[in-house]
Amino acid sequence: MSGSSPRPNRVVFTRQGVWRGFVVSMPLWVGMLPFGIVIGLLSAAKGLSFAETMLMTTIVFAGAAQLVALELWTDPAPILAATIATLVVNIRMAPMGAALAPWLDKLRGWKLWGTLATLVDHSFALAIAEQRAGGRDAGYLLGIGLGIWISWVACVAMGHLGGGMLQVSPGHPLFFASIAAFLSILVPLWRGARLDLLPWLVAGLVAVAAHRAALPVPLPLLAGTFAGATLGAWLEIRGRAVRWK
Numbered sequence: 070m071s072g073s074s075p076r077p078n079r080v081v082f083t084r085q086g087v088w089r090g091f092v093v094s095m096p097l098w099v100g101m102l103p104f105g106i107v108i109g110l111l112s113a114a115k116g117l118s119f120a121e122t123m124l125m126t127t128i129v130f131a132g133a134a135q136l137v138a139l140e141l142w143t144d145p146a147p148i149l150a151a152t153i154a155t156l157v158v159n160i161r162m163a164p165m166g167a168a169l170a171p172w173l174d175k176l177r178g179w180k181l182w183g184t185l186a187t188l189v190d191h192s193f194a195l196a197i198a199e200q201r202a203g204g205r206d207a208g209y210l211l212g213i214g215l216g217i218w219i220s221w222v223a224c225v226a227m228g229h230l231g232g233g234m235l236q237v238s239p240g241h242p243l244f245f246a247s248i249a250a251f252l253s254i255l256v257p258l259w260r261g262a263r264l265d266l267l268p269w270l271v272a273g274l275v276a277v278a279a280h281r282a283a284l285p286v287p288l289p290l291l292a293g294t295f296a297g298a299t300l301g302a303w304l305e306i307r308g309r310a311v312r313w314k
Contacts (some may be wrong), residue, residue, distance in 0.1 A: 080175040082208045090192075090212020097191055098220040104132055105221055109228020111139045119229055126225045130218055134158045157291050164298075165193045171200060172207040174185065180211070187214025264304060272297025 112122040114243060130137055134155040141151050165188065176184060184207070192213040199209055259265055276293025284292070 077129070080172055080205050080207055082180050082211075083206055084208065086206030086208030087212035087215070089206075090195075090214075091216040092212075093195060093209075094192070094213045094216030094220075097217060097245040101217065101220045101224050105224025106231070107212065108132060108135050108139070108230035109225040109231070111136070112225070113229045115139055115142045116144070117142075117229075119226075122229045123222070123226060124136065125197060125219075126222050129155075130221065131159060131189065132221070157294075161190075162188065165190075169193065169196060170202075172196070172205075172210060180207070184211045187211065187218050189214065189217055191217055195201055264281070268297040268301035268304065271300050 108126070109122065112125070118126070125135060125138075137154045137158050138151045141154060166185070169180055169188075173181065173184065188210070192210055195213055196210040207275045272293040274293075275296040279289035281291040
């Protein structure tokens with residue numbers, strides 16, 4: 070007899086899942102605060118108006134891309150260089166989408182495009198952890214993204230509005246916020262195997278070496294990304310070959 074109950078592995082998209090993801094994102098708002106303020110401060114220092122900063126923040130919604138673009142920003146603006154740099158920074162979104170395919174492939178219309186538009190490193194990390202735990206509500210991913218988007222826009226706005234009152238030197242510890250935020254999202258991605266840490270370590274070392282070699286932005290990031298990804302792929306293929314034997 071065929072039942073009408075959903076299959077155990079069937080992906081769903083519910084309002085409860087969206088709300089649960091939104092609530093889960095709330096602790097991340099604290100981490101967004103210093104990073105967003107830095108972006109707002111830099112935007113004000115580069116001469117961007119509040120409206121321009123908010124337009125970039127709401128549409129781009131990518132802290133690393135905004136940071137790279139602002140570092141390259143001059144007058145006149147280097148449109149081509151900034152475009153290439155942000156493309157390199159955001160190329161990581163392609164494998165993220167592939168990893169989330171079990172959920173994304175089942176979505177259509179605004180559910181799919183809204184989820185993709187708000188996909189960031191933090192929502193990806195939490196969603197992957199949810200998938201590994203057997204979660205099947207894709208609304209969870211959108212909820213996290215929406216929560217982070219709201220907090221990000223608010224934090225950047227505060228940073229820009231306070232830019233005229235707060236002068237931050239280039240070496241101020243506040244600028245470490247972006248690095249700390251990205252390091253924190255590695256925690257839920259780690260599956261406990263020490264070997265999984267090796268690609269991350271190699272990526273970091275290669276990026277630092279490229280930076281010390283005075284390679285222009287974003288080449289250090291690109292070099293580290295490809296080095297870590299190549300090693301990770303090789304380890305994954307090697308592990309599968311061993312299991313098949």
